[in-house]
Amino acid sequence: MAKKILYIFILTVLAGVLIFSTVMMIKYFNEAAEEEKQMENNPMLKPVNETPSPTEVPATPTPSPSPTPVPEKNYDEEFYMSEITDEIFERIKGKSYPEGATISLDDLRWCHVVHYGFDGEIHEGEIIVNKAIAEDTIEIFKELFDIKYEIEKIRLIDEYGADDEKSMEDNNSSSFCYRTIAETTVLSNHALGLAIDINTLYNPYVYTRKDGTLFLQPENAADYVDREQENPHFIKNGDECYNIFIAHGFTWGGDWNTKKDYQHFEKEIE
Ligand SMILES: [Zn+2]
Numbered sequence: 001m002a003k004k005i006l007y008i009f010i011l012t013v014l015a016g017v018l019i020f021s022t023v024m025m026i027k028y029f030n031e032a033a034e035e036e037k038q039m040e041n042n043p044m045l046k047p048v049n050e051t052p053s054p055t056e057v058p059a060t061p062t063p064s065p066s067p068t069p070v071p072e073k074n075y076d077e078e079f080y081m082s083e084i085t086d087e088i089f090e091r092i093k094g095k096s097y098p099e100g101a102t103i104s105l106d107d108l109r110w111c112h113v114v115h116y117g118f119d120g121e122i123h124e125g126e127i128i129v130n131k132a133i134a135e136d137t138i139e140i141f142k143e144l145f146d147i148k149y150e151i152e153k154i155r156l157i158d159e160y161g162a163d164d165e166k167s168m169e170d171n172n173s174s175s176f177c178y179r180t181i182a183e184t185t186v187l188s189n190h191a192l193g194l195a196i197d198i199n200t201l202y203n204p205y206v207y208t209r210k211d212g213t214l215f216l217q218p219e220n221a222a223d224y225v226d227r228e229q230e231n232p233h234f235i236k237n238g239d240e241c242y243n244i245f246i247a248h249g250f251t252w253g254g255d256w257n258t259k260k261d262y263q264h265f266e267k268e269i270e
Helices: 002-041 086-092 131-146 164-169 240-247
Strands: 080-082 108-116 122-130 195-197 205-208 214-217 264-266
Touching: 080 131, 108 131, 122 131, 131 240, 164 214
Parallel strands: none
Antiparallel strands: 080 108, 108 122, 195 264, 205 214
């Protein structure tokens, strides 16, 4: 009987030890897991040398494959001049260069330019001027191009049959045309290629005649006679277009006292 009690006692002790150690083991693992969790959440407890997690790395943009870069066009080579070749003469003969014209072809230069149009696009232009102002002309149109100054058309007046009125009505900018000053017998500076007209419809030639009537060229420019209006295509004293011409030694028709030729710039040559 005593032996049986001893067995039960030993078994109870063993069971107790087993339960105790199991509980201790569970407790130990729980604590370890807890500690690990804390390490993860608390940056202060993190090892110093640990590399930042990917989310903390600032995203470096992966260079996307781009098409072969197109070198920006150099428009300088679009500005050039030539003498009046046979081909050019064929285009002006009997028009802007009528029979009996007293200026020699040798004194004229044909200039090729590019310009921004009223559509904001780049267009080709050609203009014939006196060789004395040909360099200036190239530089002026290059400077106007650089500031993206809008000029609607720069075509030879011969495309309008050398009819100044038609060219102006179409807002064409031009220079050489062997003709007299309107309503006079005096040869115009355009006859020598020493004057350049810019955006002619928006910048008309206007004055009041002695009889009180209005002289207006072109005839369809009535909307642009009032120069107090705001219009990006108006040439005004002190604006970009004006300053470029003045810097090249030109004078402006808008500065004349009685007759106002807002499109007109001319240069006096000694
Ligand atoms: Zn003019």
